[in-house]
Amino acid sequence: xxxxxxxxxxxxxxxxxxxxxxxxxxxxxxxxxxxxxxxxxxxxxxxxxxxxxxxxxxxxxxxxxxxxxxxxxxxxxxxxxxxxxxxxxxxxxxxxxxxxxxxxxxxxxxxxxxxxxxxxxxxxxxxxxxxxxxxxxxxxxxxxxxxxxxxxxxxxxxxxxxxxxxxxxxxxxxxxxxxxxxxxxxxxxxxxxxxxxxxxxxxxxxxxxxxxxxxxxxxxxxxxxxxxxxxxxxxxxxxxxxxxxxxxxxxxxxxxxxxxxxxxxxxxxxxxxxxxxxxxxxxxxxxxxxxxxxxxxxxxxxxxxxxxxxxxxxxxxxxxxxxxxxxxxxxxxxxxxxxxxxxxxxxxxxxxxxxxxxxxxxxxxxxxxxxxxxxxxxxxxxxxxxxxxxxxxxxxxxxxxxxxxxxxxxxxxxxxxxxxxxxxxxxxxxxxxxxxxxxxxxxxxxxxxxxxxxxxxxxxxxxxxxxxxxxxxxxxxx
Amino acid sequence: xxxxxxxxxxxxxxxxxxxxxxxxxxxxxxxxxxxxxxxxxxxxxxxxxxxxxxxxxxxxxxxxxxxxxxxxxxxxxxxxx
Numbered sequence: 001x002x003x004x005x006x007x008x009x010x011x012x013x014x015x016x017x018x019x020x021x022x023x024x025x026x027x028x029x030x031x032x033x034x035x036x037x038x039x040x041x042x043x044x045x046x047x048x049x050x051x052x053x054x055x056x057x058x059x060x061x062x063x064x065x066x067x068x069x070x071x072x073x074x075x076x077x078x079x080x081x082x083x084x085x086x087x088x089x090x091x092x093x094x095x096x097x098x099x100x101x102x103x104x105x106x107x108x109x110x111x112x113x114x115x116x117x118x119x120x121x122x123x124x125x126x127x128x129x130x131x132x133x134x135x136x137x138x139x140x141x142x143x144x145x146x147x148x149x150x151x152x153x154x155x156x157x158x159x160x161x162x163x164x165x166x167x168x169x170x171x172x173x174x175x176x177x178x179x180x181x182x183x184x185x186x187x188x189x190x191x192x193x194x195x196x197x198x199x200x201x202x203x204x205x206x207x208x209x210x211x212x213x214x215x216x217x218x219x220x221x222x223x224x225x226x227x228x229x230x231x232x233x234x235x236x237x238x239x240x241x242x243x244x245x246x247x248x249x250x251x252x253x254x255x256x257x258x259x260x261x262x263x264x265x266x267x268x269x270x271x272x273x274x275x276x277x278x279x280x281x282x283x284x285x286x287x288x289x290x291x292x293x294x295x296x297x298x299x300x301x302x303x304x305x306x307x308x309x310x311x312x313x314x315x316x317x318x319x320x321x322x323x324x325x326x327x328x329x330x331x332x333x334x335x336x337x338x339x340x341x342x343x344x345x346x347x348x349x350x351x352x353x354x355x356x357x358x359x360x361x362x363x364x365x366x367x368x369x370x371x372x373x374x375x376x377x378x379x380x381x382x383x384x385x386x387x388x389x390x391x392x393x394x395x396x397x398x399x400x401x402x403x404x405x406x407x408x409x410x411x412x413x414x415x416x417x418x419x420x421x422x423x424x425x426x427x428x429x430x431x432x433x434x435x436x437x438x439x440x441x442x443x444x445x446x447x448x449x450x451x452x453x454x455x456x457x458x459x460x461x462x463x464x465x466x467x468x469x470x471x472x473x474x475x476x477x478x
Numbered sequence: 479x480x481x482x483x484x485x486x487x488x489x490x491x492x493x494x495x496x497x498x499x500x501x502x503x504x505x506x507x508x509x510x511x512x513x514x515x516x517x518x519x520x521x522x523x524x525x526x527x528x529x530x531x532x533x534x535x536x537x538x539x540x541x542x543x544x545x546x547x548x549x550x551x552x553x554x555x556x557x558x559x
Contacts, residue, residue, distance in 0.1 A: 141541045276518075291517055299521040300537050306525060310518055346518050350497060353514075 001041045002164065003250045004203060004468075011038070015160075016257055020184050027181040028155055031258070038160035039124075046122040050163075053084045054154040057132045061139040061146035061153075077140040081133055088129045091121050096327040124164045126324065128157045130289055135171035137293055144172045152178050161254040165247050167265040167285035174260070182259035194443045194455075195253030198429075201458050202246025204466030206422035210239040212415050212467070218387065221397055225406035229397050236387065237380050238423055241269060244283065268430040273371035275341040278379060290317050310346055315339035325386065330394050334385040341378060418465040425461075484531075484550055491526045495519050505547030531557060 001007045015034040022030040040047050060080035064073045135156065138144045147153050156174050182188070217224050217232035224232075248265035255262040265285050272278035279287055295317040302309035315336070322335025345352075361367040384394045410416055432440040442454035485503055492512070493499055496519060501512045509515040515523070527549075528534055533556040543549050 141538060143541065295517065296521075297537060299517075300524070300540065303521050303525040303528075306522060309525075310521065349518070353497075 001038055003247065003254075004200070007041075012254060019258055024181050028149075028152055028178045031159065031178070032151055032155045035155060035158040035160040035163065039158060039163055042123055043120070047158075049087055049122050049125065050128060050158045051154070053087075053128060053132050054150070054157045056080055056083050057136055057157065058147070058150050058153045061136055062148075064136075064139050065146040073140055077136055080136050084129055084132050084136075087122075088125055091125060093327045127166045127168055128163060130168050130286075131162075131171075132157055134168070134289060134293060138171055144175070147171075147175055149179075159255075161251040161258075162262065165244065165251070167248050167251065167263050168289050169262060169285070173263065177260050185259060188259055189257050192253040192256030195249045195256060197253075197455065197458055198443070199246045199249030199251075199253060200466070201422075201462055202242040202249065202426060204246075204462055204468065205418070206242035206426050207239050207246055208467030209415065209419040209422050209465065210235055210242065213411065213419055214239055216411055217409060218389070218393075218397070221393060221400070224400075224409055226401040226404040227406055228409040230401045231408055233384055233397070233401070234377070234380050235419075235423075236383050237270070237376065238426070240383070241266065241282075242422075242426060248285075268434045270376055270427075271372060271430065271434045272375050273368055274345055275338075275375060275378060276345050278375050279338075279342065286321075290321060294320060307347065311343040314342045314346065318342070322386075326388055328388075329391040330385045330387075330389060333391065333394075334382055337382045337385065341382070421461075421465065481550060481554070484553055487530055488527065488546070488549070491523060491530060495522050495526060503546065505545065505550070507546040508544060527553070533557065 001011060011034075015030075019027055019030050019034070036047055036050075039050065057080060060076045060083075063076045067073060067076075135144075135153075139146045147156075152175060155178055156169075156171060159169075159174070162169055214232050214236050217228055218236075221229060245266040252262045252264065263285055265283060267281040267284065269278055269282040272281050295313050298313040298316055299310055302312050305312065316339075318339040319332060319335040321338070322331040322333070325331045325334070356362050356367075384397055385391075387394075441450075443451060445451050445454070489503055492501065492515075496512065496514045498514065501507065509520060524535060524540065531553055533553065535552070539552060543552060
């Protein structure tokens with residue numbers, strides 16, 4: 001069951017009603033049951049994984065809390081992290097590593113004795129693995145006490161709005177909310193519904209429409225000219241943003257209706273004026289996770305190298321982030337590119353600030369505009385390696401962009417028109433939120449009629465031009 | 479070394495790393511209040527503090543350091559004040 005399925009539209013209202021009818025003391029239990037029902041519905045065997053990770057995390061965090069011996073604490077943390085990472089490595093990398101060794105040996109005319117095992121990646125595995133690791137490290141760092149109720153830990157790891165694609169939450173924010181449930185609250189329910197509505201718009205109208213065009217181009221890249229490939233490259237970030245960003249809004253909205261506050265995941269990323277700012281606005285729950293549990297410990301370990309230590313930490317963090325997306329050369333290249341962007345900015349940051357101050361550029365619209373465009377193009381370029389294609393495909397795309405040109409591929413004209421309507425609406429919404437947060441309000445307008453008209457308009461647009469035949473979320477596979 | 483000397487030395491480090499003086503030193507000052515004190519400059523500041531006072535922090539101690547007051551206390555403890 002995914003958020004865009006018809007089943008979810010029946011499942012969720014029932015869950016919300018049962019949840020609020022349950023006595024406060026046992027609300028966590030009704031959420032836990034709903035979460036397992038949700039996950040088992042996708043594939044029953046996956047639930048064994050979440051149960052295993054919950055048990056292991058519960059036991060080891062208690063052990064960490066119950067001993068005074070620093071070495072033991074550290075060992076318990078390390079053992080739990082390894083245990084819960086094992087399934088992720090196995091499911092994510094076994095086939096990829098197996099098949100690359102297979103191809104390598106075959107090129108030397110040797111046979112690899114292990115057959116390829118057909119395996120489906122348990123949906124959401126990276127997300128709950130990351131959340132469990134974060135919780136374990138927080139308990140070790142004494143940021144939070146180990147939870148006594150196993151059910152609450154199990155709920156944290158399997159909470160259905162977040163289990164498939166995040167946002168990657170933290171124990172110190174979620175555990176207290178699970179323990180103390182709020183009463184139904186008109187404000188939270190209505191703001192949750194608005195977030196869900198906009199999330200569905202982003203996903204069904206923008207992401208899936210753009211996806212039709214972008215896929216049609218990239219999947220037949222041999223037949224398209226450089227101009228078309230360039231257009232698809234520039235459109236792809238919108239698809240990813242609307243896909244994961246829209247999904248996240250639905251997740252945040254669903255949680256809000258249940259009285260639970262979940263962190264935001266995207267903050268109008270395409271208005272960033274530098275790559276470092278971009279990464280503070282894009283997939284924020286993953287980036288802050290990587291910052292806290294990877295980047296900061298690495299910078300601490302290499303702090304004697306000063307600014308070069310930071311460069312090392314940035315490179316390692318983004319290369320690992322690339323490998324997390326998939327064990328392929330293209331994803332590693334993606335990580336290296338991000339690391340290089342951010343390192344360059346870290347090394348030139350002071351000069352840039354001085355230059356901007358000297359020429360008083362910070363408030364000049366032209367300067368901001370150029371920086372926004374450069375940042376967008378840099379990101380769009382890097383994403384050619386982050387699409388999950390082979391390295392050779394990515395390189396061919398670039399080669400063709402620089403060497404061939406011609407007429408732009410249109411395909412079905414309605415697809416292109418719908419796509420631009422979607423992108424334009426999303427852009428206008430983000431633009432006004434970014435620069436005129438108190439004007440042009442629609443969902444939040446004081447006038448009831450304006451509000452009702454805007455909800456209705458978005459619902460009609462979703463029904464008219466949304467892709468309703470169940471497109472897949474790109475980020476489930478991670 | 480008393481608290482005033484520690485504060486003076488810290489002020490020098492902050493100005494050196496951040497290249498501005500737009501902050502007021504007090505116990506409640508935290509990274510979020512100071513422009514430019516982000517995940518890049520944080521570890522640079524930590525490295526400079528360690529060098530200046532010839533001390534070494536533990537990673538766990540860093541996590542617990544929530545504001546300048548915590549930092550001054552921690553430095554004081556390390557210097558056996």
